[in-house]
Amino acid sequence: MPRQPSRRHRRPRPPRAFSSFARSVARIGIGSSSKVKKLSSPALERRALSKSPDNGFSKHELKEKIERAESSSEEDNEENVQADFAFFDPKPSDFHGVKTLLQTYLDVKQWDLSGFVDLILGQTTVGTVVKIEDQEDDGLFSIVSVLNLGRYKKNKCMAEVNGFLLKLCEENDASVNMRVLLTKQACNVGLLISQRVVNLPPQLLPPLYDALFDEVSWAIEDEPTEELRESFRFKYYMLLTKIYERKSANKGKGTSSNDELIIYAKPEDEIFHKLSSWSFDFPIRTQEITAHELRNYNLKGLVMAIEAEKVPSFRQELQSLINGS
Template sequence: KSPNYPTRESPLNSTDNEILRDTLEKRSEPSESSDEEEFDGNVQADFAFFDPKSNDFHGVKTLLQAYLDNKQWDLTGFVDLILGQTTVGTVVKIEGDEDDGVFSIVTALNLGRYKDHKCIMEIKEFLLKACQEKDVVDGLRLTLGEQAQNVGLLVSQRVVNLPPQLLPPLYDALFDEVSWATEDEPTEELRNSFCFKFYIIFSKIYKHKNADQKMKLSNDSDEAIIYTKPEDEIFHRLSQWSFSFPLHTQQPTHELRNYRFMGLVMAVEAEKISTFRQELKSLINES
């Protein structure tokens, strides 16, 4: 980072530089000796935020394995892009973990700046092919094409059981870094590349087979949409446009047999991000 960036060689919390502390559930093997103390299943874990580094490659790649459903694409190149952009982007790890496991990756990549990279071309192609909604496809094509220089692809992947309390500081870190980059990057071209007007977010949801009817029936007990990540409900509500499409990688469980696993693509104006940050804090505090 440039000298104006806060250093993150050490762990940080976006508010007070303390390590974020939480409890991870961990299953223990049955004890062979009855003399041993019974393990209660809880271990203390100190989560910390770090700038992406090359040794995070395998951890980040694992998190992004199904990013484009079951498509064969240049995932390696995509991970390299993410890790190469150290001024904006955060990985979450456990402090002192020798395995270097990555629990979350959050970043924003300028679609214009990286337009000639194979992985970005493949993402654009994937999204355009997936969009079957005529009232959205023109906006999508514009966002991925002529306006790409002002568009950030917001990438946010994590392990399922990451404590939700980490989400507000994680997104705060991302959007603060974007803001700092517009002032602190060494060249005007780089500074401008973080002046996003829109964010594109590609996520996954479970959509009820009768979702359109359910949205009209407020007394129905089944949700029309089940979001796999709580923040996506906020992004969806704030989005200028969105569309969903069927995915192939994951079949719903028996409990979700009335739902389809879908991709959800959303375009959110950058000016809505402050609202998003406030609503995310409220959502997590209430839960």
């Protein structure tokens, strides 16, 4: 009998005070594109597919009319472009797509990224990749998964991740907390990996994260051995992501009152950050092409630890952010 997503009957809580950037991304889908054509039209119709019935999810449709971000006048020059996205379990043929998405996961560090990708793809019960429907082998738009730090600690790639994080925390106030999670509590910590192309429609985010956390819950009940079941009973999630921080020289005079101190590369990271038990940022050397609007910002890394009991709040707030409620 296929697994079914859990039903939630509670009404979403009122949204938190999200940054203007996060709300703009959530509402208008800045930079959204289909696989074959960049969207510059003022209207868009998309169907977001949760995992296929074979994997226990029902197909549902999300329709969103997205208004042009740069609106000078409301013309009748509208164009409908449909892109069908599907959620799939990871498989070996996704190797190159996942590796490309995670190319700068540890900044410019040379490490066993291939081994890391193998761990992600080898864990098929928890984790999701997003592709175009009916074009399963032609491109990968997102990867979301979570790996138990203790379960995989003997793997070279995970040891290198731990070493990277421990080196970072030496100069941060969170060093004690980080060391505890990476050593004594490693078996209770899930490294949450979430990477995607920059223009993936934000309407996909709630079902994508719902799929991940539902699968974690199911794994606790359904995995064939007690050891495997316990490996998904997380107490903490740890995230390694990127943010844009306003340059110190521009924090005083000469800056607009609308300028955010921090801009989150992924809007959901703002929610994770607010819910985190602790966090710290760090300078990175990765060179990325940034929009003109970000010329006064520095790209930085961000490490966060979130208690697993905060996941329901995260899911509700993500729905609020994306739906604009």
